[in-house]
Amino acid sequence: MSQPTGSASLGHAQQQPAPPPPDLVEVTLTINGSPKTLHVAPWTSLLDALRLQLDLTGTKKGCDHGQCGACTVLVDGRRINSCLTLAVMQEGRAVTTIEGLARGDALHPMQEAFVEHDAFQCGYCTPGQICSAVGMLEEGRATTDDDIRELMSGNLCRCGAYPNIVAAIRQVMDAQATDAKGTDAKATNKAGGPS
Amino acid sequence: MRAFSYDRPDGVDAALRAVAGQAESGSPGSAQPPVKFVAGGTNLLDLMKADVMRPDRLVDISRLGLDGIEETDGGGLRLGALARNADTAYDERVSTRYPMLSKAILAGASAQLRNMATNGGNLLQRTRCYYFYDTGTPCNKREPGTGCGAIGGVNRIHAILGASDQCIAVHPSDMCVALAALEAEVRVTGPRGERVIPFAEFHRLPGDTPQIDSTLAADELITAIDLPPQGFAAHSTYLKVRDRASYAFALVSVAAALELEGANGATIRSARLALGGVAHKPWRDREVEAELAGKPASLETFRDAARLLLREAKGRSHNAFKIGLAERAIVRALAEAAGVEHP
Numbered sequence: 001m002s003q004p005t006g007s008a009s010l011g012h013a014q015q016q017p018a019p020p021p022p023d024l025v026e027v028t029l030t031i032n033g034s035p036k037t038l039h040v041a042p043w044t045s046l047l048d049a050l051r052l053q054l055d056l057t058g059t060k061k062g063c064d065h066g067q068c069g070a071c072t073v074l075v076d077g078r079r080i081n082s083c084l085t086l087a088v089m090q091e092g093r094a095v096t097t098i099e100g101l102a103r104g105d106a107l108h109p110m111q112e113a114f115v116e117h118d119a120f121q122c123g124y125c126t127p128g129q130i131c132s133a134v135g136m137l138e139e140g141r142a143t144t145d146d147d148i149r150e151l152m153s154g155n156l157c158r159c160g161a162y163p164n165i166v167a168a169i170r171q172v173m174d175a176q177a178t179d180a181k182g183t184d185a186k187a188t189n190k191a192g193g194p195s
Numbered sequence: 196m197r198a199f200s201y202d203r204p205d206g207v208d209a210a211l212r213a214v215a216g217q218a219e220s221g222s223p224g225s226a227q228p229p230v231k232f233v234a235g236g237t238n239l240l241d242l243m244k245a246d247v248m249r250p251d252r253l254v255d256i257s258r259l260g261l262d263g264i265e266e267t268d269g270g271g272l273r274l275g276a277l278a279r280n281a282d283t284a285y286d287e288r289v290s291t292r293y294p295m296l297s298k299a300i301l302a303g304a305s306a307q308l309r310n311m312a313t314n315g316g317n318l319l320q321r322t323r324c325y326y327f328y329d330t331g332t333p334c335n336k337r338e339p340g341t342g343c344g345a346i347g348g349v350n351r352i353h354a355i356l357g358a359s360d361q362c363i364a365v366h367p368s369d370m371c372v373a374l375a376a377l378e379a380e381v382r383v384t385g386p387r388g389e390r391v392i393p394f395a396e397f398h399r400l401p402g403d404t405p406q407i408d409s410t411l412a413a414d415e416l417i418t419a420i421d422l423p424p425q426g427f428a429a430h431s432t433y434l435k436v437r438d439r440a441s442y443a444f445a446l447v448s449v450a451a452a453l454e455l456e457g458a459n460g461a462t463i464r465s466a467r468l469a470l471g472g473v474a475h476k477p478w479r480d481r482e483v484e485a486e487l488a489g490k491p492a493s494l495e496t497f498r499d500a501a502r503l504l505l506r507e508a509k510g511r512s513h514n515a516f517k518i519g520l521a522e523r524a525i526v527r528a529l530a531e532a533a534g535v536e537h538p
Contacts, residue, residue, distance in 0.1 A: 065245075089255055
């Protein structure tokens with residue numbers, strides 16, 4: 001649950017004609033695990049802050065209107081459209097982009113699965129697809145392929161790689177379910193088995 | 196986007212001070228209030244990018260703590276205005292006691308947007324009429340007095356009920372259609388104190404002031420949405436008909452809820468029916484609901500009700516198909532709610 005924070009009052013920026021350089025506001029975000037302090041105009045979207053100020057160009061600008069999902073990132077673990085929120089609105093939060101999913105040289109299992117299933121053609125929607133898929137598995141609401149299609153409908157792929165995208169997500173979902181079962185079984189053995 | 200300033204006040208009182216003086220004696224909002232609240236931002240920021248909304252100050256209310264979901268003394272649920280749509284739809288109390296509402300919320304937008312959008316913001320989202328969004332065309336809702344591009348234009352997604360010669364836009368929400376059927380109440384606070392707005396009175400028809408979407412004043416804040424105890428969990432549904440299977444606005448949607456009685460639940464004791472995608476507000480017709488009471492739960496009853504509801508429906512050059520579509524959707528939704536076989 002969000003907590004109230006101190007007022008982040010900014011000066012009024014003048015409008016027409018020829019607006020002066022805007023008063024910038026300081027924003028501190030945790031980006032892929034590292035704290036970053038930025039100075040942004042109030043109207044800077046989180047997407048533009050990531051791409052233009054932090055050089056994290058993995059997050060893509062597709063429609064810039066929340067219709068295509070290419071800009072999907074995880075904020076405090078939840079998937080959102082970074083084009084429809086202001087950087088300043090995310091003060092204090094943890095943002096994970098496609099650049100933050102791998103562990104060193106080891107790809108995230110969802111990245112591995114997209115490669116294995118050839119789940120893209122041009123690749124432009126892929127960072128958003130992968131972040132969205134990671135967020136969807138975290139939400140834990142999908143069990144069937146139809147659920148995947150429904151809950152991934154905010155991510156468009158104009159190349160039409162949808163069947164392979166579903167297959168890639170399905171593989172990671174099944175692997176997680178097997179892992180969970182394995183863990184349960186181990187726990188049961190430990191509790192009930194002879195020692 | 197045009198330049199604006201941004202504040203994040205630390206309490207409801209400070210938020211209200213930021214919009215104080217925007218409404219003369221509590222009159223509903225103008226087309227362009229200079230100060231706007233922002234919470235999820237999914238609709239407002241989009242409208243600002245399109246230069247349709249042009250506030251010079253945004254007041255971020257998302258951290259005011261109005262994001263809980265709580266039991267009310269009367270046996271209902273209070274949905275915080277700032278609870279996210281996804282958290283509301285997946286709340287176990289909502290999904291078990293008000294399944295029609297969960298279904299409606301999950302029929303709208305995408306998972307990413309539902310993670311951002313708030314309940315209060317859902318009520319206040321604006322029409323997706325193409326002409327409202329296109330600043331190169333006339334629109335009485337965006338710029339009062341300039342005319343309506345949709346009347347005589349491309350109006351496939353537009354209203355068939357309750358429209359005026361000034362505006363034929365429709366309200367885009369799914370959630371609000373279920374809230375209308377449930378007879379929810381909108382709790383608001385402002386300089387004149389707190390008040391409760393019955394859901395049927397929250398949104399309005401366009402008349403000759405289509406720039407005004409709701410009866411919320413420009414200096415008021417929605418704090419919660421109250422659901423009454425009756426959730427129609429046993430016999431209700433939300434049916435949405437759209438151009439693609441997911442992530443599209445409704446052409447027609449129906450929230451249908453019944454109380455059944457008698458042998459095998461064969462008779463309708465009471466009915467609620469609300470339509471989306473057909474009017475400037477979620478469309479309810481109490482005369483039709485009263486007609487359903489006491490009738491057998493049958494396809495014939497449902498067809499009669501659909502025809503009565505649509506008796507004054509008016510099609511335009513591109514949307515007359517919605518009348519037949521609405522009739523079939525109403526019959527199917529009522530049949531599903533009642534557990535009656537339908538074609």
